[in-house]
Amino acid sequence: MGDKSYYCDYCCCFLKNDVNVRKTHNSGLVHNMAKLRYMRRFEDPRKVLEQEAIKEPCMRYLNGKYCKFDLMCKFTHFNEAQLEHLRKMVKRLEKAQTSKVIDKRKKHNKIILPWYKSGEKNNKIINHKRLPESLQPINFDRINDEFLKLEWG
Ligand SMILES: [Zn+2]
Ligand SMILES: [Zn+2]
Known part of the structure; x- marks a missing residue:
């Protein structure tokens, strides 16, 4: 049998490295309190x-x-x-x-706001302005910029 002692992390104490000693210790109130307190630190x-x-x-x-x-x-x-x-x-x-x-x-919001909030009013403005370019692919960046200017000056 090794004479090495067992260290209980919860109780910060050394025990005799013996199954029965450890069993008794682990079921003891002192140990369980220490364990509870230890766990609580991470709660x-x-x-x-x-x-x-x-x-x-x-x-x-x-x-x-x-x-x-x-x-x-x-x-x-x-x-x-x-x-x-x-x-x-x-x-x-x-x-x-x-x-x-x-x-x-x-x-x-930064990403979805212009589309999310582009109600009829804003669509009309955008459509109106974009009318001559209607065949061109929509430039999303420009619409976003304009929308932002319209809303918040
Ligand atoms: Zn213990
Ligand atoms: Zn009490």
């Missing part, structure tokens, strides 16, 4: 906020007392400052995502 803050904001505060924990339920407690262990921090994180996330969406929309 979406929105999800965490959603879960924690609806809970009543855990009076025991927030008063500095030991709560054996830890992250599995049905009351929240987040104090106001921590919740506030979470909210800020969520806001920042949403802002970043919204601006991305707007960017996309802008690009999209």
